[in-house]
Amino acid sequence: MSFKLWEFDGKKVEIRFVDGDVLTGKAFDFNYREDNISGNDSISIKSAKGTFDVDESEIISIKEIK
Numbered sequence: 001m002s003f004k005l006w007e008f009d010g011k012k013v014e015i016r017f018v019d020g021d022v023l024t025g026k027a028f029d030f031n032y033r034e035d036n037i038s039g040n041d042s043i044s045i046k047s048a049k050g051t052f053d054v055d056e057s058e059i060i061s062i063k064e065i066k
Contacts, residue, residue, distance in 0.1 A: 003041075003062050005027075005041050005043040006030045008027045008043060008062060008064060009027050009028070009029065009030045009043070010026075010027065010028065011026070011027055011064045012024070012025070012026050012027075012065050012066070013025065013026070013027050013045065013062055013063065013064055013065060014062070014063055014065050015045065015054060015059055015061070016059070016060045016061045017060060019058075023045060023047055023049070023052065023054070024047060024065065025045040025047030025048070025049075026045065026046050027043050027044065027045055028044050028046055029043070029044035030042075030043050031043070031044070031053070033056075038055050038057065040055050040057045042055045042056060043062075
């Protein structure tokens with residue numbers, strides 16, 4: 001499933017993971033599937049918990065928040 005992660009670059013987002021976890025933070029970078037070992041798109045998120053590169057295969061939903 002493609003979430004069009006590039007559309008969230010620079011925005012505050014909430015990501016729900018397939019394991020039930022939730023991450024809220026600012027998306028600051030997008031990586032194309034061709035650049036990832038996993039073969040999936042990914043997005044980098046800066047949150048209060050740290051900085052994360054989230055692979056699209058781990059995401060169940062993503063939405064912009066205000």
